Amino acid sequence: MASESSITTSSYIKHHLQNLTFGEKQVETSPGIWTPTGDWGFATTSEEAAKMGFWAINVDTMLLSIILGVLMMWFFRSVAKTISTGVPSPVQNFAEMMIEFVNDTVRGSFSGGKNDLVAPLALTIFVWVFLMNLMDLIPVDILPLAVAQGAALFGADPHHVFFKVVPSTDPNATMGMALVVFGLMLYYSFKIKGAGGFLGELAFEPFGKMALPINLVLETVTLLAKPFSLGLRLFGNMYAGEMVFILIATMYGASLFMGSLAGVLQIGWAIFHILIITLQAFIFMVLTVVYIDMAHQHH
């Protein structure tokens, strides 16, 4: 950024926090008024991305999360294909270690009897969220620069190509996962307790039949708080962590002293972040298991 005098600290931060959004192109016809053009393409400014509305997609989030997910599934599938019941290879050992860990955690938190979904779900969440969080440890400028330079080869203006590296700093990603978990919670609530049982729980707990409206409000809020807290906790933690990395990165251009201080800070924060990314993946997994377990419980 030192070479680009036109980039200020705030624009640098903003640039890093903007997803690469693909949707219907918008133009600002007059100040504050945006009209759709009918063409589809990548947004070149944050404002345009915001105006694209719901039917736009964050290509960087989708691309990276799917690449990471496929990588994870390829790894586990290749282990599953060549698995031996004898002496395990080191790779198999590694995969088994993770699977045993997840299995133990699920067994400790889930009491809903035999369920073929919960354990694989927990494994998928743990590894996938961990990998998405792990992108945070890649120095903040490497991938965005590479993508911008790559896009420049195709004639795009590299200053208007956004690329957000960590999928879990996109609330769409975390809330999308929380949504699926919420769907599973509802599915199991209806399946185990029946529609009457589940709705009865919403209406008649915790104050009995006389306070039905209060119960309904309280229980609905409790129910909805679960997916929101699940998705937003992961998003918030990762967003804050990424923000700190970006802020540290802005120090590099200031002076030699600030630059070397930033180096130390970055290493320190990265080491601390190893704990956070693992912890957040673990929390997401455990809470999912607990929520699905709660959906199995009769009150």
Next chain:
Amino acid sequence: MNMNATLIGQALAFIVFIGFCMKYVWPPIMQALEERTKKIADGLAAAERGRHEQELAEKRAQQVIHEAKEQASEIVSQAQRRGNEIVDESKDNAHVEGERILTSAKTEIEQEANRAKDELRGQVGSIALAGAAKILGREIDAKAHTDLLEELVSRI
């Protein structure tokens, strides 16, 4: 940081990965883990069984050795007894045989003595006759004096 269709895309990707994991990853690995657990348990049980069997075999071997020793000592004592018996028996036999030989020798001697006596008796008669004839200087009718002679002979 705006909510858009990525939400749906991410949810769909998530569902696909869960499904894949549930169908193609979790079951084979869990099955292999369970099989290995069973294998190890079987191996441990087999080792335990082997150790137990070895103990039993050792006990049995000791028992066999013990029995064999007893049998051997029994055989030895039996042999000794039998030897003693044989010695005693042959002693007895020898005794009896000696006795028999002794008695047969005695009877033979007796017989010989009797025969010699008889012979002597016969000869004494004729000698006495010849002596008497010489003393008297005449022929004595042997027939007339037979009873006298016989009386003489019997007195010898």
